[in-house]
Amino acid sequence: MKRLFRTMLAGGLVVALAGCTWLGQTEQALSGTIEAEELPIVAEVGGQVTSIGFEEGSHVTKGEVLAEIDKRSYQIGVAEAQAALEQATVRVEEAKAGSRDVSIQKGLAGVQQADANIHLANARKSQADAGIVRAQQQLAQSKSQQQGTQDTLLYQQRRVQEAAALFAKGAISKKDLETQQEAASQAQTQLNQLNALVAQAEAQVRSAQEDVAAAIAQTGTAQAQKASAQADLELLKEGSTDYTIRALLAAQQQAQTRLDQAKLQLEKAQITASADGVLLRSSITQGEVAKVGATLFTMMKADKLKLVVYIPEAQLNHVQKGQEVGIQVDAYPDVTFKGKISTISDKAEFTPKNVQTPNERTKLVFAVTIHITEGLDKLKPGMPADVLLSEQGGAQ
Structure with a gap:
């Protein structure tokens, strides 16, 4: 039953009792519509709605589960x-x-491992230093041979020039010239080989130097690890501090x-009723994703009914806060229910437009809120009601 028990907006009417004036009767009548105090039920977490336990119009008690949101996450x-x-x-x-023996032994092992890393790094540096010496010796030897071969090549090249001149004069044979040319060619080949050896030796020197630098860095890292491990071990031996x-x-x-x-x-993730009452509206269906802060349901508190009526400015002396009044509805014509005035508006306003006559609509009135204290099981939101005020109940 969609929108069942929808709360009607207050539209209290200033209506004089039939054939009576305000000052001519012992009781005055005001008309209004019974309203419910609505209570929104809001999602405090988000997620897919997996079940809904009640339909609109259902009576619920405080703590009952109205709906459930997917709980898995x-x-x-x-x-x-x-x-x-x-x-x-x-x-x-x-x-x-405190520190246990196992923890201390583990810390001691960390220190020993750091020591071993230091020794290994030192050994690598020593090996790299020796490699530099060997590479430098090989380079020096290759350069010495390179210089000698360069001198030999120059000598053989001059001999070729001399042999060519003698061959041109007919002083030597062509075979002698070719022999000299072959000697010069061999010297060139030997020089090319020595040039390659020199380049290789220079590369070996650079590599050995890089190994030394890496070994030095490894030694520094190992020493830092040892210092850290030693500090941890001391803390374990002392035990945990107060800090x-x-x-x-x-x-x-x-x-x-x-x-x-x-x-x-x-x-x-369980949406529960926060009070006893009636479920007025449902704003969510099973399978929908509820967002945090979204209103999922609107309910009416079972023990919270009120009535708003409007009283002309000149008749404010007939009402006061806390005054008990009588309430009558058409459904129970022979019964007068009790209510109590809870608030009287501090500001005047024009009579609401739904008042029947233009003359009434031009009057300044004050809103009076009455909380119903009797007949809550019989009275329903939306019922028109008359409020009976006793002149003796107001200020004189």
């Missing part, structure tokens, strides 16, 4: 927070118990807070 969040809390708790307990324990306790408290928050989010 929130359950995972609780599990993660629980694991984090357990881990933080173990660290606190371990710190309070360490306090930090671990703070981390444990933080983990507990996160777990509480995750559990709260999981609880909020």
Whole structure:
């Protein structure tokens, strides 16, 4: 029943009792419409709505589950927070118990490993230093041979020029000229080979120098690791300090807070009625995704009915806050229900437009709110009602 019990807007009417004037009767009548106090039910977490428990118009009691949002992601969040809390708790307990022999042995092993790394780096540097010496010796030898071969090549090239001149005069044979040319060619080949050896030796020197630099860096890293491992070992031998324990306790408290928050989010995945009443409107269907802050339902509180009427300015002396009044409705013509004036507007306004006559609409009136205290099981939102005021009840 869509929009069942929709709360009607207040439109209290200033209506004189038939055949009566305000000052001529002991009771005055005002007309209005019974209203419900609406209560929105808002989603505090987001997700897909997996079930809806009630339809519009249903009577619900406080705490009943109206709908459920997919809990899986929130359950995972609780599990993660629980694991984090357990881990933080173990660290606190371990710190309070002090360092164990196993931890100390592990720290000592770390120091020994750092020592071994230092020795290894030193050995690598020594090996790299020796490699530089060998490479430099090979380079010097290759350069010496290179110089000698260059001198030999120049000598053989001059001999070729002399032989060519003698051959041109007919002083030597062509074979003698070719022999000399072959000697010069061999000297050139030998020089080319020595040039390659010199380049190779220079590359070996550079490589050996890079090995030395790497070994020095490795030694520095190993020494830093040893210093860190030694410091950790000293802390393990001394045990956890008060500052360490306090930090671990703070981390444990933080983990507990996160777990509480995750559990709260999981609880909020169940949308419950916050009071007894009637479900007026449903703004969500199963399968929809609810957004945080969205109004999913609107309900009417079971014990909260009110009536707003408007009283002319000249008749304000007939009402006062806390005054009891009588309420009559057509459904129960022989019954007068009780109500109590809760508020009287501080500001005057023109009579609402739904008043019947132009003359009434031009009057200045004050809104009077009456909370109904009797007949809540019989009176319903939307019922027209008359309010009976006793002149004796107002200010004289």
